Structures are given as structure tokens and as C-alpha cells.
Amino acid sequence: MIRVHHGSYLDVQAEGFVRPIRTDLTPVSTISRDLGAGAGESVDEQLTRSGPIPLGGAVMTPAGELPFDFLIHVVVMSEDEPQSSSTVQRALRNGLRRASDWAMDSLALPPLGIGVGTTEPEVAARALAELLFNHLDDGAPPLDLTVVVSSAFEAEMFERLIVEMAADRS
Numbered sequence: 001m002i003r004v005h006h007g008s009y010l011d012v013q014a015e016g017f018v019r020p021i022r023t024d025l026t027p028v029s030t031i032s033r034d035l036g037a038g039a040g041e042s043v044d045e046q047l048t049r050s051g052p053i054p055l056g057g058a059v060m061t062p063a064g065e066l067p068f069d070f071l072i073h074v075v076v077m078s079e080d081e082p083q084s085s086s087t088v089q090r091a092l093r094n095g096l097r098r099a100s101d102w103a104m105d106s107l108a109l110p111p112l113g114i115g116v117g118t119t120e121p122e123v124a125a126r127a128l129a130e131l132l133f134n135h136l137d138d139g140a141p142p143l144d145l146t147v148v149v150s151s152a153f154e155a156e157m158f159e160r161l162i163v164e165m166a167a168d169r170s
Contacts, residue, residue, distance in 0.1 A: 002132050002145045002162050006155035009035070009108065009148045016070040016102075016142070017063065018095050018109035020088075023052050023078040031110045031150070039064035039071060047073060055081060056090035060098045068108075072098050076112065085124060088113035089131055096135050099142050106144035111154055122157060129161045133169065 005012050009031060019035045020028045025047055027033040036044060043064035050059050058074045074091035077083040092112055099107045113124040132145050149155045 001143065002129070002136070002147065002166075004155055004158045004162065005108070005146050005148045006150075006152065007148075009110070010038075010067060012108045012146055012148055014068055014106040014108035014144070014146055015104045016060075016072055016099055016107045017066065017068045018092070018107065018112070019071050019073050020076045020091070020110065020112055021053075021073050023055055023075050025050075025053065025073070028077055028083065029110065031148070035066065035071060038066050043071065055087055056094060058091060058094035058098050060102065070099075070102070070104070072107075074112070083113070085113055085127055088124075089127060092128070092131055096131075096140075096142075100140040104142040106146070107142040108146040108148050110148055111158065114154065121154075122161075125154075125157050126161055126165075129158065129165055133165055137169075 020032050022028055027036055043061050046061045053059055053075045055075055055078050058072055060070050060072050063069055063071045072095045074095040076088050076091045114121050147158050
């Protein structure tokens, strides 16, 4: 199941949360920064011990002080390479693999790739939703996915795309 949550990520009930970062482990968005700050220093220290993560990579840590069990840090850009649709998709695939490896039941994520700038928001949202549906089609956990959006525009767009894509798959 894919659902959309419009509001605070703190109100989402999920076992894990996807956090987009750069190869040097710095946050790439407001939600990424907030997740890092909310998790606490111990999570930051554990992530730092992992060292630089390659573009498209994903690393899992405990979620610290956040209301989730795990954070999955996905690398969507580097200092030299801007975020692109392909890096976002590769990072999310790897993040979903980490969640599946740990047999997570539920996973939440922000709308990765929407702010890329070189892609129309609907094109990026469609690519993200397609990737999530493909994951569900594989039948591997997690099977409960929540896209956490911060605006009415994003909520409407994702809800419409999910309904449309679900109908096409029936």
C-alpha cells in the first residue's frame, strides 16, 4: 500500500524513514536537516563513522530520538554532482533494499527528487511513485509505504498519481 501523509513527519507511524543526504553526509533538504537534528548526536556520530557514502548508496542507522526504529540515509547528490532523477532513483532502490533486508513492515519517505529543478515536479513524482509500485509488485518488505509531503500541491499530485497508477495496475 502507498499512502500520502500531508503534515509533519513526526506524525507518521513507520518503522523506518528515508533521509536524503550528500556523499559527505550533509542533509540536502529541510526535512533531511530536521531528521538529522531530531535523531540526535549519537546517530550523527554513527553515520560519520561509516565515512563517505557513494552516490546512490544507502546506509541504515537507528533513528535515535525520532519516533521510528531506523533511518535509511540515501545519497542523492555529491559535492560535484547535483541531484538528478537517476541518482534519486538509484538511491531509493538501495534504500528499499536496506529496508527489505531488515524485513521492515513500513517505511516513510519525503518526495525525493521533487526539488531537482531540471525535472517538472509531476515527472519526478511519477518516477518516484512508479519505483514504489515496482517495489510493491516484487512483494518484498516493506509493503506499507508513506510519502510524507509538506504542501497541498504535493499532496494532491501524489494522491492523484497513486490512484491513477493503482487503477492502471488493476
